Amino acid sequence: MNQLDKLEAQSVYLLREAYKEFKSLCMLWSVGKDSTVMLWLTRKAFFGHVPIPLVHIDTHYKIPEMIRYRDAIALEWKLTMIYGENKTALDTKQTFPDGAIDRISCCKALKSDALKHTLSGTWPRYKLNHDTQKYDLDTNTAPYTGVIVGARADEEGSRSKERYFSPRDKQNDWDVGDQPPEFWNQYKTDFPPGTHIRIHPLLDWTELNIWEYIERENIPITDLYFDQGEGKRYRSLGCYPCTTPVESTATTVTEVVNELRTGKFANIAERSGRAQDKEDGGGLETLRREGYM
Amino acid sequence: MTPNNKTDQMNIVIVGHVDHGKSTLIGRLLADTGSLPEGKLDQIKAMCEINSKPFEYAFLLDALKDERAQGITIDTARSFFKTEKRHYIIIDAPGHIEFLKNMITGAARAEAALLLIDANEGVKENSRRHGYMLSMLGIKQVIVLVNKMDLVNYDPEVYSKIVDEYTQFLAQIHVTPKTFIPIAAREGENIASKSTKMPWYAGESVLSLIDDFEKEKEKDNQPFRMPVQDIYKFTEQNDDRRIVAGTIETGSITVGTPIIFHPSGKKSTIKSIEVFNAAAKQKAGVGGAVGFTLTEELYIKPGELMCTQNELQPKVGSKFRANIFWLGKAPMIKDKKYKIKLGAARGNAYLADVVTVLDASSLVSDTQKIKIDRNDVAECIIETIRPIAFDLNHDIETLGRFVIIDDYEIAGGGIVTEKISDENTVEKGAERRNFTWTKSKISPEKRARNMGQRPCLLLIIGKQETEKYDLGVALEEALFNQGKTVYFLGISNMLLSMNRDARRRNTEDRDEHIRQIGEIAHIMADAGTIMISAISEIEDTEASTLKSLVNPYMVKIIANGNTDLYDQKADLIIDTQASVQDRVKTIIDFLNSEETFNPKEI
Numbered sequence A: 001m002n003q004l005d006k007l008e009a010q011s012v013y014l015l016r017e018a019y020k021e022f023k024s025l026c027m028l029w030s031v032g033k034d035s036t037v038m039l040w041l042t043r044k045a046f047f048g049h050v051p052i053p054l055v056h057i058d059t060h061y062k063i064p065e066m067i068r069y070r071d072a073i074a075l076e077w078k079l080t081m082i083y084g085e086n087k088t089a090l091d092t093k094q095t096f097p098d099g100a101i102d103r104i105s106c107c108k109a110l111k112s113d114a115l116k117h118t119l120s121g122t123w124p125r126y127k128l129n130h131d132t133q134k135y136d137l138d139t140n141t142a143p144y145t146g147v148i149v150g151a152r153a154d155e156e157g158s159r160s161k162e163r164y165f166s167p168r169d170k171q172n173d174w175d176v177g178d179q180p181p182e183f184w185n186q187y188k189t190d191f192p193p194g195t196h197i198r199i200h201p202l203l204d205w206t207e208l209n210i211w212e213y214i215e216r217e218n219i220p221i222t223d224l225y226f227d228q229g230e231g232k233r234y235r236s237l238g239c240y241p242c243t244t245p246v247e248s249t250a251t252t253v254t255e256v257v258n259e260l261r262t263g264k265f266a267n268i269a270e271r272s273g274r275a276q277d278k279e280d281g282g283g284l285e286t287l288r289r290e291g292y293m
Numbered sequence B: 001m002t003p004n005n006k007t008d009q010m011n012i013v014i015v016g017h018v019d020h021g022k023s024t025l026i027g028r029l030l031a032d033t034g035s036l037p038e039g040k041l042d043q044i045k046a047m048c049e050i051n052s053k054p055f056e057y058a059f060l061l062d063a064l065k066d067e068r069a070q071g072i073t074i075d076t077a078r079s080f081f082k083t084e085k086r087h088y089i090i091i092d093a094p095g096h097i098e099f100l101k102n103m104i105t106g107a108a109r110a111e112a113a114l115l116l117i118d119a120n121e122g123v124k125e126n127s128r129r130h131g132y133m134l135s136m137l138g139i140k141q142v143i144v145l146v147n148k149m150d151l152v153n154y155d156p157e158v159y160s161k162i163v164d165e166y167t168q169f170l171a172q173i174h175v176t177p178k179t180f181i182p183i184a185a186r187e188g189e190n191i192a193s194k195s196t197k198m199p200w201y202a203g204e205s206v207l208s209l210i211d212d213f214e215k216e217k218e219k220d221n222q223p224f225r226m227p228v229q230d231i232y233k234f235t236e237q238n239d240d241r242r243i244v245a246g247t248i249e250t251g252s253i254t255v256g257t258p259i260i261f262h263p264s265g266k267k268s269t270i271k272s273i274e275v276f277n278a279a280a281k282q283k284a285g286v287g288g289a290v291g292f293t294l295t296e297e298l299y300i301k302p303g304e305l306m307c308t309q310n311e312l313q314p315k316v317g318s319k320f321r322a323n324i325f326w327l328g329k330a331p332m333i334k335d336k337k338y339k340i341k342l343g344a345a346r347g348n349a350y351l352a353d354v355v356t357v358l359d360a361s362s363l364v365s366d367t368q369k370i371k372i373d374r375n376d377v378a379e380c381i382i383e384t385i386r387p388i389a390f391d392l393n394h395d396i397e398t399l400g401r402f403v404i405i406d407d408y409e410i411a412g413g414g415i416v417t418e419k420i421s422d423e424n425t426v427e428k429g430a431e432r433r434n435f436t437w438t439k440s441k442i443s444p445e446k447r448a449r450n451m452g453q454r455p456c457l458l459l460i461i462g463k464q465e466t467e468k469y470d471l472g473v474a475l476e477e478a479l480f481n482q483g484k485t486v487y488f489l490g491i492s493n494m495l496l497s498m499n500r501d502a503r504r505r506n507t508e509d510r511d512e513h514i515r516q517i518g519e520i521a522h523i524m525a526d527a528g529t530i531m532i533s534a535i536s537e538i539e540d541t542e543a544s545t546l547k548s549l550v551n552p553y554m555v556k557i558i559a560n561g562n563t564d565l566y567d568q569k570a571d572l573i574i575d576t577q578a579s580v581q582d583r584v585k586t587i588i589d590f591l592n593s594e595e596t597f598n599p600k601e602i
């Protein structure tokens, strides 16, 4: 087995473990490259099926191609596709682009809060109807107790401390100082009522591994990761007001892989195009503690 | 592997007593291999200046705010760097004893370890404890780094004293380090290149010696073992495959190989190796997260161990000797029910006996202790409630180790050193119960003759829930009208159908319910009654449990239609197309043929 085979096998193991142990399980799908690879791995794990609902948090500031791509894939792969949003913040324009609040507060409202309430079922969830190809209000409002997330340890300092199975309490709090031990492929799958678990099947993957795997498996990925003729491409996808592309002329997966192998971005953080990370000295960590992915 | 295409990667853990320089070493390795994000070093240095704190490499790694405040590594941060040879993931394992579980989490992911000892402080408690833990976790490649040589003026005497002392300690726990290296992490001596400050040291630098660590050899030529992680059948998606899924721990397997599951002992043959979106495979090997279909569809539950029939078989039993390390806040004590996870198997277990408790740092043993405290290492006897399949750790490492769950938390880990014959099985329990039972003056024979019937348990199994219930009730009525002493126990339906979702069935609960039905049937039969009960499905092991509980009375299994899930021959299979009356008649005919009524001889 080569490195990609090993990573794949480990992720499949983790996904199956999650599926076996959690009744109310969902997978967060940002439609970015990492969670799309994770979705692909799910199809591997379950032999073409995706027996886990996919949850997308729609900030309505996502680049429109992303939503089109999401729905096309959801229909083709027969996904149980759910989305949630922070309707109040959007309706009252409590967002950074509208000038009412700063980036971090915007992220908290449109992502963290929307996520928290979508997972707990306290805010409406919308579910893709495969017949009408439209979203209907989801009648299932049960909280998700297991949430599969595509975080990678190499993305950012705070993520390097994650567990594969990471408990969060009722408030979504992450107690970094007191995390469960993990060894011999045994994880924390027993938990008292009220807590829930985040599962991270991609923890050991690097950005390069992700692209090498997309190339090897021929995974459909949104075009935003490629140069559209302006000498720029996105390396990490977020909301358009807060995401800037990197200089690159890579137009195919292979070109992206080669670009990463040259070490062109070795000294530039992957999320450096994501403005919210830079505020508050430890923006992402603050957000993560509050439930950001 | 083409070097330019795939990246070779290795996980290395850095362990050692607190403040002996782990974080500094990692920071230095990152800096010296140019692996830091642009500006990160300057940013941290600037921050130190603002706060007028001396710069520490550790700050680089301590990316989290509260860690920076406390100044100690709480968790196992991962950092990445690469040499010409390969990519490394460096895991920083905390040295504080409170964080032993984090150290273990970090170390368990590693293929090799660097163990640091401060030259000035010498060998400390955790230098030894961590060495011991590495050996328990199965990490065989270890390099010992004697750090802060600058503080002892790069004195070879100090160095060789530590080398001698620590080599002796490691010898006691059967660990042979690859080598020792004198370094000064903060000064960068012997890290990326050979130091000029220690001409007396003939060896290489850290960076060049870690490239000599070997990739773990794949365990292809060991007997085949695959813990059954789950069984999939996605019928709603029009997929009829029943797939046995898991990750291959050792060995390899091809289509057509006869296999056996433990502890159930069920046998079948590999029909296909299932893969998504790729060509069908004929062979599957170590490490693969795979799925199989079988020629005979068996009722197998997650947690079984899949093996080939013609290779070394695992042990099956409910008692074994183990070496355990305990991380739990509460000590491990006798008579408390714990959960055990071994491979894919989950079950309940007890601490049957504590043989010795070992202080992992001094290696002093205590044979008087009866509990295992946090951070203790102990030799003990573990007993599981239901039999479990396992290997001895020195035969097949990954199936000879387990974790113990206490109060929702992984509280301990252990390696199995020896199987112990066990007497606590259901069968033995039933024998003991029959033995100690106060005997009535009326013998079973007398009672049977007097009542004109041989008592037994009639168990109706079958897929259609309501149908077999109706059948049971109708049979009861028919027998009652014939003057028989008969009782339909409706409760088994209730007990056993509570967790109908086979995927998430709680095995322990089900075991307990089977046991209850068996005990009730035994009492009823002892009172001379024929008891009828209906459940949807039963496994071979469950059937045999029932039989031993009801013994000396009989259990007759009546299959209402073919039950593909029950592969041991039922005593009677009845046609579901027939009317309920006809089926009742078939059963009564069968009972007559078995001389259940008016027995001449008993």
Ligand SMILES: Nc1nc2c(ncn2[C@@H]2O[C@H](COP(=O)(O)OP(=O)(O)O)[C@@H](O)[C@H]2O)c(=O)[nH]1
Pocket: B016, B017, B018, B019, B020, B021, B022, B023, B024, B025, B056, B057, B058, B073, B095, B147, B148, B149, B150, B151, B183, B184, B185, B186, B187
């Ligand atoms: N003099 C000297 N001090 C060092 C050396 N390596 C580390 N230190 C210091 O030892 C202290 C503890 O180091 P740290 O890396 O945080 O230890 P850890 O607890 O094992 O991670 C820090 O103040 C370091 O600067 C060294 O080679 N020489």
Ligand SMILES: [Mg+2]
Pocket: B022, B023, B024, B058, B072, B073, B092, B094
């Ligand atoms: Mg440290």
